Amino acid sequence: xxxxxxxxxxxxxxxxxxxxxxxxxxxxxxxxxxxxxxxxxxxxxxxxxxxxxxxxxxxxxxxxxxxxxxxxxxxxxxxxxxxxxxxxxxxxxxxxxxxxxxxxxxxxxxxxxxxxxxxxxxxxxxxxxxxxxxxxxxxxxxxxxxxxxxxxxxxxxxxxxxxxxxxxxxxxxxxxxxxxxxxxxxxxxxxxxxxxxxxxxxxxxxxxxxxxxx
Numbered sequence: 123x124x125x126x127x128x129x130x131x132x133x134x135x136x137x138x139x140x141x142x143x144x145x146x147x148x149x150x151x152x153x154x155x156x157x158x159x160x161x162x163x164x165x166x167x168x169x170x171x172x173x174x175x176x177x178x179x180x181x182x183x184x185x186x187x188x189x190x191x192x193x194x195x196x197x198x199x200x201x202x203x204x205x206x207x208x209x210x211x212x213x214x215x216x217x218x219x220x221x222x223x224x225x226x227x228x229x230x231x232x233x234x235x236x237x238x239x240x241x242x243x244x245x246x247x248x249x250x251x252x253x254x255x256x257x258x259x260x261x262x263x264x265x266x267x268x269x270x271x272x273x274x275x276x277x278x279x280x281x282x283x284x285x286x287x288x289x290x291x292x293x294x295x296x297x298x299x300x301x302x303x304x305x306x307x308x309x310x311x312x313x314x315x316x317x318x319x320x321x322x323x324x325x326x327x328x329x330x331x332x333x334x335x336x
Contacts, residue, residue: 142185180279210274214297217290226291236299243269243304247311262311270304273297 145161152159163182187193193201218226246268250261271277273296281289 142188180275206274213290214294218294221291226294228291228295231292232295232299235296236303239269239271239299239304243307258314259312262308265311266305266308270300270308271296273300 149161152161163185188198243265247261247265249268250256250264251258254260254264256264273293277296278289278293281292285292
């Protein structure tokens with residue numbers, strides 16, 4: 123973790139499974155040896171990095187719940203849909219409905235977040251194409267990773283701890299930029315990378331249609 127990045131060398135899903143196997147083995151060994159140990163998992167909300175697999179207490183609780191067998195793999199898919207389609211929209215609506223419209227429509231923040239995100243998107247795409255020598259589709263994946271923040275699952279919980287009074291509004295404004303600009307733009311780059319060389323608005327329409335369907 124201290125200066126050596128190795129997350130790109132492995133599949134993150136496999137890494138999570140190996141972490142689970144390691145924790146299981148450690149706990150079973152301690153029980154077999156009759157050690158009176160108690161193991162603690164430390165969340166890292168102050169280190170919101172993509173290669174930290176358990177960044178928040180919520181992630182820790184999910185890790186423990188699945189390790190204990192409380193949820194099956196199919197259950198996790200249902201819970202994920204509930205969070206994305208019901209819980210998160212309800213959270214945003216609740217945050218926005220309690221504030222005057224003038225406080226919500228913060229044009230300066232929207233422009234700043236949009237400009238920063240587009241800069242990172244362009245830098246990520248250029249790096250992926252010219253430095254990493256990826257194809258256009260691979261470059262679009264890198265661009266998405268550098269520009270599309272995990273606002274809902276990591277950014278919002280951290281902001282809720284630091285600045286709870288504005289956390290809901292910031293979440294809503296970030297989602298506007300991400301869902302209306304960044305993700306469609308990344309999908310457009312990916313479509314063109316797959317060989318779809320039609321007119322840009324045709325490709326954009328196809329990308330938006332797939333995005334809306336998902």
